[in-house]
Amino acid sequence: MTDQLDPHPAIGLDDVVHQRVRLGILTVAHQARRVEFGFLRTALGLTAGNLSQHLTVLEKAGLVEIEKGYEGKRARTWLSLTSAGRRALQEEVAQLKRLIQQIEEGGPTPQS
DSSP, X not given: XXXXXXXXXXXXXXHHHHSHHHHHHHHHHHHSSSEEHHHHHHHHTOOHHHHHHHHHHHXXXXXXXXXXXXXXXXXXXXXXXXXXXXXXXXXXXXXXXXXXXXXXXXXXXOXX
């Protein structure tokens, strides 16, 4: 009988969600019903082009919804989390908590 180790918590991290900027976008969007592009750009210290690229990845993955419109005469872009985006963020946080717990408890040591 062989000992089966549980998969390492890092394996459960989602590459789309876990990237630093995208995790920041999802976190900020989670805290608000919808968030404006300019606010996100400033809050996360990004260029407009860089933010747009990350939003495209998140939108294609179905994690955010992009809404374009006007506020007065100024064009605006807002985004909000989809239900899939909320679930993905919650799962990412749960995986990070497992990883932190393993580190704090000394976790299993690698087999030699």
